[in-house]
Amino acid sequence: MTMGPVLIGLYVFVLAIFVGFELISKVPPTLHTPLMSGANAISGITIVGALYAAKDADPSVATWLGFAAIALATINVVGGFLVTDRMLRMFGGRRGKK
Amino acid sequence: MSAAAIQSSLPPLAYLLSSSLFIYALKRLGRVKTARSGNAIAAAAMLLAVAGTLVELGFVDYRWILGGVALGGALGAIAALRVEMTSMPEMVAIFNGFGGAASSLVALSVFWGRFVEAGETGSAWSVLGPAESVTTALSVLIGGVTFTGSVIAFLKLQGRLAKGRPLMLPGRHVINALLVLGAVGSTVAFSGVLAGPDDLTVSLLALTAISLVLGVLLVIPIGGADMPVVVSLLNSYSGLAASAAGFVIGNPALIIAGAMVGAAGLILTNIMCKAMNRSLVAVLLGGFGQDGGGAQEDSEYVGVTSAGPEEAALVLEGARNVIIVPGYGLAVAQAQHAVKELAGELEKRGAHVRYCIHPVAGRMPGHMNVLLAEADVPYEQLFELEAINADFATCDVAIVLGANDVANPAALEDEGSPIYGMPICNVHDAATVFVVKRSLSAGYAGIKNPLFERPNTSMLFGDAKKMMQDVLKELREL
Numbered sequence: 001m002t003m004g005p006v007l008i009g010l011y012v013f014v015l016a017i018f019v020g021f022e023l024i025s026k027v028p029p030t031l032h033t034p035l036m037s038g039a040n041a042i043s044g045i046t047i048v049g050a051l052y053a054a055k056d057a058d059p060s061v062a063t064w065l066g067f068a069a070i071a072l073a074t075i076n077v078v079g080g081f082l083v084t085d086r087m088l089r090m091f092g093g094r095r096g097k098k
Numbered sequence: 099m100s101a102a103a104i105q106s107s108l109p110p111l112a113y114l115l116s117s118s119l120f121i122y123a124l125k126r127l128g129r130v131k132t133a134r135s136g137n138a139i140a141a142a143a144m145l146l147a148v149a150g151t152l153v154e155l156g157f158v159d160y161r162w163i164l165g166g167v168a169l170g171g172a173l174g175a176i177a178a179l180r181v182e183m184t185s186m187p188e189m190v191a192i193f194n195g196f197g198g199a200a201s202s203l204v205a206l207s208v209f210w211g212r213f214v215e216a217g218e219t220g221s222a223w224s225v226l227g228p229a230e231s232v233t234t235a236l237s238v239l240i241g242g243v244t245f246t247g248s249v250i251a252f253l254k255l256q257g258r259l260a261k262g263r264p265l266m267l268p269g270r271h272v273i274n275a276l277l278v279l280g281a282v283g284s285t286v287a288f289s290g291v292l293a294g295p296d297d298l299t300v301s302l303l304a305l306t307a308i309s310l311v312l313g314v315l316l317v318i319p320i321g322g323a324d325m326p327v328v329v330s331l332l333n334s335y336s337g338l339a340a341s342a343a344g345f346v347i348g349n350p351a352l353i354i355a356g357a358m359v360g361a362a363g364l365i366l367t368n369i370m371c372k373a374m375n376r377s378l379v380a381v382l383l384g385g386f387g388q389d390g391g392g393a394q395e396d397s398e399y400v401g402v403t404s405a406g407p408e409e410a411a412l413v414l415e416g417a418r419n420v421i422i423v424p425g426y427g428l429a430v431a432q433a434q435h436a437v438k439e440l441a442g443e444l445e446k447r448g449a450h451v452r453y454c455i456h457p458v459a460g461r462m463p464g465h466m467n468v469l470l471a472e473a474d475v476p477y478e479q480l481f482e483l484e485a486i487n488a489d490f491a492t493c494d495v496a497i498v499l500g501a502n503d504v505a506n507p508a509a510l511e512d513e514g515s516p517i518y519g520m521p522i523c524n525v526h527d528a529a530t531v532f533v534v535k536r537s538l539s540a541g542y543a544g545i546k547n548p549l550f551e552r553p554n555t556s557m558l559f560g561d562a563k564k565m566m567q568d569v570l571k572e573l574r575e576l
Contacts, residue, residue, distance in 0.1 A: 006229040009345055009353055016341075016354040019121055020361025027128040030471075030480070032366060032464035037190045038127050038137050039362045040333050042120060044193075045144065045355040046201040046340040049347045051151045053207035054166060057159035060215055065207035067162045073200035074170025075177070076193045081141040082178035083189055088134040090471040 034087045041080025047073035105156055112150025113351040119143035120355050124362065130477070147351045183472050184429040185256075187461040191329045192252040194336050198244025201339035202306070205237035205346050209302055213295040221293035226346075231289035233345035235305060239281055240339040242309025243316065248332050250317040255325055255461055265318045277312045281305060316382070324381045326462045327370045331378075334363025370458060376520070399538050399546070405556040407565065410532055411572035417494035417530075420444055420451045421486065423523045424466045425459045427500015427535060427562045434473035436566035437499060441475070443573055452479050454486045454523050456504035487524050496528035498549075500535065500562045506547045516545060531555040534565050 003011075027035055050073050053066025120143045126136025174193075181189045212218050212225060222231035253259035267273065284305040292298050320328055337359025344352025371378050414420065422441065428434060441451040453475065459466045467480060490496055498505050501523075508515040509522045525531050531554055538550060538557075549555055558565050 005348060006227065006345070009229070009348070009350065012350055013341060013345075013353050013357045016357035017361040020124070020358035021365055023121070023124045023128060023358070024362040024365040028130065030130060030464050030467040030477075031128060031133055032369070033186060033190075033462045033468050034133060034137070034464070035127050035362070036330060036333055036366060036462065037186070037193075038133075038140060039124070039359045040190055040194045040197065040336065041137075042124075042140055042144070042355050043197045043333070043336040043340050043359040044200070045120075045147060045352050046197060046204060046343050047144075048147050048151045048349055048352055049204035049340075049343040050166070050200055050207075051148065051155065051163060052347050053204050053211070054162040055155050055158040056211075057161070059162075060211070062207045062211035062215055063162055065203045065210060067166045069200040069203035069207060070163060070166030071170035071173075072196040072203070074167050075174035076170075076197040076200065077141075077144055077174070078171045079174030079178040079189070080193050080197075081137060081144075082175060083181065083186065083193070084137045085134065086178065087183070087186065087468050088137055090468065091130055091133065091477075 030091075034084050037080060037084040037087065041077055041084060044073050044077035044080060047077055105153060109150040109154035110350075112146055112153070113349065116143045116147040116150065116351050117354040119146065120358065124358060147355075150351075151349075182432070183469060184432060186468065187326070187329060187465065188252050188255040190462070191248050191255060191332070194329065194333050195245045195248025195252065197336040198241045198248060198332070198339050200241070201336070201343045202238050202241025202245065202309070204343045205234045205241070206302070206306065208346055209234055209298070213298055217295065219294050221291075222289050222298055224293075228289075230346055230348075232285070233342040235285040235288045235302070237339055237342035237346055238302060238305050239285065239309045240335050240342060242306055243313040244332050244335040244339055246310045246313030247317045247328070247335075248313075250314055251325055251328050251332065254317070254320075255329075259318075267315070267319070270315060270319060274312070274315055277308055277315065280308045281312065284308065320381065324376070326458060326460075326465075327367055327376075327378070327381050329462065330363055330367040330370060331382075332363075334360050334367060337361075337363055399550055401551050401553075402538065403553075403556045404559055405532070407558070407568035407572045409556070410558055410569045411576060413530055413532075414444060414449075414495055414569065414573060415447065415576050417444070417449050419489075419493040420449050420495045420497065421490060421493045421525075421528070422451065422453045422497045422499055423456070423459075423501050423505055423525055424453060424470070424499045425456075425501020425504060426461060426465075427502075429460055429465065429469055429500070431500060431562035431564070433499065433562035433566055434469045434475070436563045436570070438470070438473040438475050440566050440570045440573070441479075443570055447573075452481055452486060452489075454483060454490075455480055456483050456501070456521075456523055459501055459504050483521060483523060487521075490524045490527040493528050494530065496523075496525040496531045498523075498525055498531065498533040498535075499566075502535070502540070502547055503545070505533075505549055506545070507549055507552075508545065508547070511548075525549065526552055526554070529554065532558050534558045534560070534562050536561065 050069035123136045123140035126132040218225045288301040341356025509517045509520045
């Protein structure tokens with residue numbers, strides 16, 4: 001049996017879903033907001049796709065779309081990780097003082 | 099190894115390492131002690147994936163890329179560093195919407211480059227590949243719904259849109275059904291039926307438009323009380339959109355990270371639905387707090403006792419056992435530091451002070467935990483609902499601080515209530531209940547709270563922060 005890249009991709013997709021379920025099912029409620037925020041930042045991985053889309057020198061419609069995608073995805077990534085860190089720093093800070 | 103060999107073998111390894119780090123990071127994000135490093139690892143994994151992609155692209159024109167990253171990075175950083183902790187739910191919602199929009203734009207850009215600009219004339223099926231053509235459409239669809247849905251959620255959480263209340267369009271179920279049919283139709287037409295740039299463009303743009311309208315219509319009938327569930331679900335969608343974009347460009351890092359976020363968002367959504375005793379279907383059909391609740395809102399309260407800071411201080415002075423139930427009012431008033439100070443004073447006087455955190459208090463799960471952590475409230479004083487609910491019966495004073503629906507006994511007693519069956523904090527069992535609230539107005543669910551009429555309840559009307567400070571002042575003078 002040989003598998004094309006699409007089928008392999010599908011395998012990866014399904015297995016990753018199970019990994020996601022397993023990782024999140026035992027999380028204390030305290031962490032729900034930071035976790036949601038962190039997972040949200042991870043979904044900014046779509047920036048990788050945006051990089052492919054904005055690589056041409058000529059300002060075509062496709063490049064403009066790619067440019068917009070990069071800007072939006074970067075907001076998601078940078079903003080998401082920073083906001084998550086701000087929230088989690090409070091938990092860490094309190095422990096440090098004890 | 100030649101430069102070309104490095105360029106072709108390095109990126110896949112970078113994606114593999116990046117994906118593994120994402121999994122490890124999510125695991126660490128699930129423990130209080132390791133969460134912060136988990137977040138940092140996820141950021142590193144993201145950087146690695148981007149670096150891998152840049153190596154894979156080789157020497158291309160970086161002007162657009164750098165411009166986009168600089169612009170987005172600056173906007174994201176400014177927003178993230180300036181936002182108040184209390185506005186965190188809105189922030190997550192809008193960031194999430196941007197992620198969805200980006201996935202949608204990636205798919206549109208790939209399509210535009212191949213068909214409109216390179217002039218391919220075949221079907222999407224033959225040019226992009228069967229799976230790629232379907233995932234292009236899915237990426238546009240899910241990304242678009244995520245974008246407008248998140249924007250509406252953002253506006254509702256800010257209270258700018260209909261004060262967060264549900265907006266019910268007449269015949270919305272029919273409209274939604276038609277839109278879903280339209281979305282399925284254009285997806286099929288795009289990925290399997292049509293050929294040539296013109297027809298394909300029309301079908302994909304139609305799908306884009308449908309997805310944007312659908313996102314608005316799906317979220318607009320949902321009441322503010324259900325917004326946490328919606329943000330969580332949209333978070334899941336944005337992951338799936340990223341995963342679909344991963345299929346479009348054939349990148350495993352996107353597929354894996356996106357799928358994990360999709361699954362994580364679903365699990366969180368499920369946890370929240372259980373906490374509110376609402377089925378996901380009921381949440382999505384919307385209109386919470388509209389039927390019955392809307393009518394009850396007008397009904398007057400009778401026999402409400404109100405008190406001032408002095409009386410509250412007198413009662414609290416003699417209290418040995420105090421439980422505080424924080425809600426969204428605490429967030430709005432930024433009262434977390436003030437309540438911590440008051441709790442400190444009570445403890446100095448020998449009282450045992452604890453906090454009862456309802457799973458859906460505030461606008462996001464764990465919202466209260468974040469705020470109280472900001473004020474350095476010891477983690478050991480925070481109790482989940484089930485762990486502390488029986489103790490209200492033996493506590494001297496329960497302070498309901500800016501919470502309403504989560505302490506509404508109608509959920510236990512009134513079978514006609516829209517929130518009937520939702521687990522609530524049994525504050526009414528306490529010897530004395532102080533409800534700190536601006537007015538008798540209804541909570542986010544828009545329903546009357548009979549707790550306010552109970553003989554053991556005293557209303558402390560005012561801003562949560564100011565009231566806590568006033569009570570503390572009175573207490574210190576005793």
